[in-house]
Amino acid sequence: MSNFDHLYTPWRYGYLSGDRKKPEVDCIFCAKVNADDQAELVVYRSTHVYVTLNLYPYNNGHLMVVPYAHVPSTEQLPPEALTDLMLTTNAALAALRRIYKPQAFNVGANLGEAAGAGVAGHFHLHIVPRWAGDTNFMSVVGGTRIIPDELVETWRKLREAWQAPPSGG
Numbered sequence: 276m277s278n279f280d281h282l283y284t285p286w287r288y289g290y291l292s293g294d295r296k297k298p299e300v301d302c303i304f305c306a307k308v309n310a311d312d313q314a315e316l317v318v319y320r321s322t323h324v325y326v327t328l329n330l331y332p333y334n335n336g337h338l339m340v341v342p343y344a345h346v347p348s349t350e351q352l353p354p355e356a357l358t359d360l361m362l363t364t365n366a367a368l369a370a371l372r373r374i375y376k377p378q379a380f381n382v383g384a385n386l387g388e389a390a391g392a393g394v395a396g397h398f399h400l401h402i403v404p405r406w407a408g409d410t411n412f413m414s415v416v417g418g419t420r421i422i423p424d425e426l427v428e429t430w431r432k433l434r435e436a437w438q439a440p441p442s443g444g
């Protein structure tokens with residue numbers, strides 16, 4: 276398994292090590308579409324996509340931009356949803372910069388199980404803030420990575436930071 280797989284699928288190791296029951300037919304991303312924002316850690320809702328926190332973050336502020344539509348790839352999204360996806364990604368990057376001042380980002384997606392997608396049926400784009408020296412992937416695999424920020428606190432910070440509109444928007 277490459278480092279790339281580790282980076283975008285950290286939640287899978289939670290499944291392996293935890294007592295979480297096997298994923299059911301219900302889609303975890305569809306479940307968030309009409310759910311309570313705080314309960315499901317939904318940071319922002321746009322017209323075609325929403326933004327939520329990864330429950331097994333690689334770093335503080337690890338976000339996912341998710342279309343409301345249950346489709347496995349960007350290829351099934353109409354142009355307006357694709358535009359919304361990227362504009363919302365830009366807004367997420369801006370919010371993360373305001374809060375965490377990361378040195379860099381990884382932005383990417385795994386299309387299909389063979390590529391490492393944890394939920395292959397529902398496309399989601401990962402946004403991971405990065406700092407020099409945070410590249411110890413093995414600590415993620417071992418489930419021992421220290422995340423100093425609580426998820427709800429991260430959610431709260433991002434909701435506040437999101438109030439400022441993205442540049443040009």
Ligand SMILES: [Zn+2]
Pocket residue numbers: 302303304305306344345346396397
């Ligand atoms: Zn779904």
